[in-house]
Amino acid sequence: MAMKKYKYQLLLVFISVTLVLQAAVVVGSKPPKDKHCKADKPGDDGYLSHCTGTIKCPESCPECHLSCKFCGMAHCPKCDRVGSVCQDPRFIGGDGQMFYFHGYKDSDFCLVTDKGLHINAHFIGKRTANRTRDFTWVQALGILFDTHKFYVGSKRVGKWHSSVDQFVLYFDGYSISLPPGEGSKWVSPNRELSIVRVENANYLNVEITGLLNSSIGIVPVTKEDSRVHKYEITDADCFAHLELNFDFFKLTDSVSGVLGQSYAPSFVNPVKKGVPMPLMGGEKNFMASSIFTPDCEAVQFKAMHHSSIVGSGLGRNPHRLGMPSAVCSSNGSEGSGFVCKR
Structure with missing residues (x-):
């Protein structure tokens, strides 16, 4: 009798262990x-x-x-498709070639410049000990078209919560209040620009009629990314940044910019092929004095009403977005994409 009881208990233990292992497999797996x-x-x-x-x-x-x-x-996210700008920052140009462009932290660079469209990017980042360059990420875009100015960027974030929306949006100097919820939509007064929430937070689709369609997400630098690449990210700042993909509708042959040049028919990609991190230079050629200033050496931008644009405060006038004269930096307090000090 004792032997039967022992075998029964052993059977129960075996069944329990089997069920636990099966549960572990289910929990550990990642279904679609x-x-x-x-x-x-x-x-x-x-x-x-x-x-x-x-x-x-x-x-x-x-x-x-x-x-x-x-x-x-x-x-x-389309980070592996033509027209993408992701990670630190990694580009895939119009010619299909992948390259990195690091630039400098707290600086602005021209991504695309053409006769009717100009896109500057604000880079945030940090330099760790024993490094000769900055780690950088794209924190915001300043897009010029016709006589309009559109700003899309991320707030500065300490600890990341995916359910909290971090977008900052401006159109012609006015803050855009995009209602929460998947599918909510904002359209500019003359319907040139439309913004749609693809998810409840941190993912948008932006379209400028006749010029571009863009997927824009906000993501953090994760602890795993930091460990692998030695970014030394802390809980004080996860360096929330944009992941971008562009579809352009009407670029001219003279288009330039870090990304834009790769769409020009005459472009010959200078980066080394077959290396883990092909680097694109040209910081001097593509650097801009502010996020809304089309003054990089490669500039091609010509607004439809150029005199109106100059008079409205673009160019070197510091009163962009209705803000006072300011110096902007990514090393600011919690809650701002980059801090501006008078």
Whole structure:
């Protein structure tokens, strides 16, 4: 009897261990990201507020942004596609070639400059001990088109919470208040610019009619990234930055800029192929005096009403965005993308 009882207990232990191991496999596995959508009634904004069935990320984009609001459209960060600017910062040009452009922290560089479009980027970063260059990330964009100025950037963030939206948005000097919630939309008065939330926080789609469509996300430098690349990131600042992908609709043959030059028919890519980190130089050629100043040496920008742009405070006038004369830096207090001191 004792032997039977012992065998019974041993069997129970075996079953328990088996169940625990199976549970561990399930918990440890990473099934494809999916989202269940119930209804298919069109919303007031013209989009389908909900779609029917379960939608999944494609294998080619396992970390996509799924949205019932947009009928299961899978928005990929697109960091491995033409027109992307991601990481520290890593570019994929119009010619399909990948390269890095480091620039300098607390500086502005011209990403794209053309007759009707100009995009400057503000770089944040840090330099650790025994380094000869800055680690840098793109924190904000200043986009000029026609006579308009559009600013999109990230606040400075200490500890990252993905549910907290960190976008700062301005159009022609006025703050944009984009309602929370997936699918919320803002359109400029003359409908040249539209902004749509692809997720509840930190992911937008921006379109400028006839010029570009861009996916813009805000991401932190993770502790794992910091460990691997020796960034020495602390809880005081996770260096929240933009991940970008551009589709351009109408570039001329004279387009230039760090990214823009790679779309010009005459462009010959100077970076070394086959190396782990092909570097693109040209800091002097692409450096701008501020995020809204089209004054890099490679500038091609010509506004449709240039005299109106100059009179409105672009160029070297410091009163951009209705702000007082300021010096801007990424080494500021909590809550601001970069701090401006008078």
